[in-house]
Amino acid sequence: xxxxxxxxxxxxxxxxxxxxxxxxxxxxxxxxxxxxxxxxxxxxxxxxxxxxxxxxxxxxxxxxxxxxxxxxxxxxxxxxxxxxxxxxxxxxxxxxxxxxxxxxxxxxxxxxxxxxxxxxxxxxxxxxxxxxxxxxxxxxxxxxxxxxxxxxxxxxxxxxxxxxxxxxxxxxxxxxxxxxxxxxxxxxxxxxxxxxxxxxxxxxxxxxxxxxxxxxxxxxxxxxxxxxxxxxxxxxxxxxxxxxxx
Amino acid sequence: xxxxxxxxxxxxxxxxxxxxxxxxxxxxxxxxxxxxxxxxxxxxxxxxxxxxxxxxxxxxxxxxxxxxxxxxxxxxxxxxxxxxxxxxxxxxxxxxxxxxxxxxxxxxxxxxxxxxxxxxxxxxxxxxxxxxxxxxxxxxxxxxxxxxxxxxxxxxxxxxxxxxxxxxxxxxxxxxxxxxxxxxxxxxxxxxxxxxxxxxxxxxxxxxxxxxxxxxxxxxxxxxxxxxxxxxxxxxxxxxxxxxxxxxxxxxxxxxxxxxxxxxxxxxxxxxxxxxxxxxxxxxxxxxxxxxxxxxxxxxxxxxxxxxxxxxxxxxxxxxxxxxxxxxxxxxxxxxxxxxxxxxxxxxxxxxxxxxxxxxxxxxxxxxxxxxxxxxxxxxxxxxxxxxxxxxxxxxxxxxxx
Numbered sequence: 344x345x346x347x348x349x350x351x352x353x354x355x356x357x358x359x360x361x362x363x364x365x366x367x368x369x370x371x372x373x374x375x376x377x378x379x380x381x382x383x384x385x386x387x388x389x390x391x392x393x394x395x396x397x398x399x400x401x402x403x404x405x406x407x408x409x410x411x412x413x414x415x416x417x418x419x420x421x422x423x424x425x426x427x428x429x430x431x432x433x434x435x436x437x438x439x440x441x442x443x444x445x446x447x448x449x450x451x452x453x454x455x456x457x458x459x460x461x462x463x464x465x466x467x468x469x470x471x472x473x474x475x476x477x478x479x480x481x482x483x484x485x486x487x488x489x490x491x492x493x494x495x496x497x498x499x500x501x502x503x504x505x506x507x508x509x510x511x512x513x514x515x516x517x518x519x520x521x522x523x524x525x526x527x528x529x530x531x532x533x534x535x536x537x538x539x540x541x542x543x544x545x546x547x548x549x550x551x552x553x554x555x556x557x558x559x560x561x562x563x564x565x566x567x568x569x570x571x572x573x574x575x576x577x578x579x580x581x582x583x584x585x586x587x588x589x
Numbered sequence: 590x591x592x593x594x595x596x597x598x599x600x601x602x603x604x605x606x607x608x609x610x611x612x613x614x615x616x617x618x619x620x621x622x623x624x625x626x627x628x629x630x631x632x633x634x635x636x637x638x639x640x641x642x643x644x645x646x647x648x649x650x651x652x653x654x655x656x657x658x659x660x661x662x663x664x665x666x667x668x669x670x671x672x673x674x675x676x677x678x679x680x681x682x683x684x685x686x687x688x689x690x691x692x693x694x695x696x697x698x699x700x701x702x703x704x705x706x707x708x709x710x711x712x713x714x715x716x717x718x719x720x721x722x723x724x725x726x727x728x729x730x731x732x733x734x735x736x737x738x739x740x741x742x743x744x745x746x747x748x749x750x751x752x753x754x755x756x757x758x759x760x761x762x763x764x765x766x767x768x769x770x771x772x773x774x775x776x777x778x779x780x781x782x783x784x785x786x787x788x789x790x791x792x793x794x795x796x797x798x799x800x801x802x803x804x805x806x807x808x809x810x811x812x813x814x815x816x817x818x819x820x821x822x823x824x825x826x827x828x829x830x831x832x833x834x835x836x837x838x839x840x841x842x843x844x845x846x847x848x849x850x851x852x853x854x855x856x857x858x859x860x861x862x863x864x865x866x867x868x869x870x871x872x873x874x875x876x877x878x879x880x881x882x883x884x885x886x887x888x889x890x891x892x893x894x895x896x897x898x899x900x901x902x903x904x905x906x907x908x909x910x911x912x913x914x915x916x917x918x919x920x921x922x923x924x925x926x927x928x929x930x931x932x933x934x935x936x937x938x939x940x941x942x943x944x945x946x947x948x949x950x951x952x953x954x955x956x957x958x959x960x961x962x963x964x965x966x967x968x969x970x971x972x973x974x975x976x977x978x979x980x981x982x983x984x985x986x987x988x989x990x991x
């Protein structure tokens with residue numbers, strides 16, 4: 344009998360924990376705040392005191408991240424490569440539906456460059472075009488990318504695309520070029536101006552963006568309280584993009 | 590060097606020589622055409638995509654690069670291991686190695702998204718990249734190969750022959766390790782990751798390089814009406830059997846190790862059982878590329894039969910090409926694992942097996958690089974003295990006892 348009571352106590356505690364966690368996430372993930380990203384003066388170098396990161400609560404993403412993907416497309420102008428076959432089209436970000444083979448538990452989440460602390464794409468790039476900024480943003484320097492695609496072979500998240508054709512009408516803030524590799528750059532042009540990444544703005548109630556190195560930032564507080572899972576955490580890459588609800 | 594008794598001479602031009610030269614020139618031209626088309630249009634005209642990012646040109650390129658390092662082995666056996674019977678074969682071996690490497694590198698470079706930025710690889714280097722290392726390893730191989738040839742062909746510098754041979758041999762081992770490690774260091778690709786890729790590629794270089802060498806030796810002998818005796822051919826024949834066995838050993842070790850690891854069982858089942866790559870593996874690589882050549886080598890009825898040696902070498906080349914195709918294309922066709930034990934799907938083809946079909950442009954680029962190798966070889970053979978006048982048994986026999 345006492346054993347059953349013990350089980351009951353554990354169960355109630357677990358339910359209570361989930362409820363408190365849900366409330367807490369509601370409190371913390373209340374809205375995106377522009378103050379999470381202070382503007383960087385143009386004459387100041389990028390600092391490694393900052394580590395930009397993103398926490399995505401997939402239970403709050405009612406559309407599975409579709410709005411985030413669309414915002415990314417609009418911001419960077421990808422998604423319309425008329426000559427390329429579907430499997431050749433660039434996709435900086437996509438929604439992935441995941442279903443556990445045993446339990447059939449299913450969820451959808453947005454997947455893009457995870458901005459690893461130890462990015463395999465940076466390790467393998469022969470010219471250093473695939474690079475990590477001091478503030479943790481992983482991106483491609485398209486001026487020195489030779490288009491060898493080794494970074495695409497190395498990325499565990501399939502986050503990178505190769506531009507298979509010449510492009511027109513590009514966004515001035517996000518130039519793309521035939522024969523180079525590209526991927527999510529956390530909207531580096533916006534961050535440097537003190538703005539949030541476009542995808543974060545598109546999902547204000549489900550995503551926190553901010554400085555993971557600042558213990559007082561909202562994202563640090565949130566991951567400390569609620570956790571934040573990494574995709575393929577087993578690879579030890581320490582990603583800057585974290586998820587709640589995996 | 591014991592080439593005192595061996596007389597070398599240029600390949601005399603003949604009608605067959607010029608026809609071969611012409612075919613190669615046309616293929617090189619078509620390869621160049623393919624490059625300009627890709628450069629102008631972009632890679633959307635190829636079968637490659639965002640999942641299979643390296644395609645048929647890379648199979649050709651890696652084949653030629655791996656075979657190049659293996660082709661140099663023939664002279665290394667004479668120099669490093671002091672097997673004097675191999676020394677008359679050294680010049681051709683080094684020339685073949687250089688020409689194969691140039692052909693392979695040409696394909697790799699011309700398939701780049703920005704081949705025009707090749708110089709960037711010299712001005713910007715990432716020392717942690719095995720690719721960046723390979724750029725230096727390949728350049729060094731060409732330089733050392735040329736130096737090695739010089740010490741073989743010029744009496745004034747002949748005293749450096751051993752040193753150059755040792756340097757070239759060690760360099761080529763490191764080079765092939767580097768080529769294998771391009772794949773071995775990829776943590777995310779389940780079919781590749783692992784240290785075994787380095788020795789596997791080295792063993793492949795032994796067998797592919799020797800097979801190409803055997804075919805070139807016999808063809809150049811036929812072109813120039815030179816004699817190649819059974820003694821030397823049988824040495825090469827049995828050496829090939831050892832190399833085929835080495836490739837099979839490392840391939841077996843790799844698959845057994847993978848099969849033991851649960852997370853790699855999916856990709857192993859895909860390659861060995863559930864896909865079109867399974868037929869390529871069992872029929873192409875194992876039966877036609879390994880077992881049949883071993884039979885042709887060891888069957889007593891075929892002793893001293895040139896056609897059997899030629900066919901065995903051709904089959905090993907075919908099997909090696911298939912092996913590289915399975916590794917490159919099959920390894921990429923299998924989806925990345927984002928979430929173990931889960932089904933995934935997306936607009937970016939997550940969780941799906943990717944189909945790949947090479948376009949004509951990829952074939953032309955690959956064949957163009959191959960033809961470039963043959964072209965360099967043919968021109969080299971005609972302008973300098975690479976080929977022994979005779980490799981008949983009576984010429985070779987004194988060397989075999991040394």
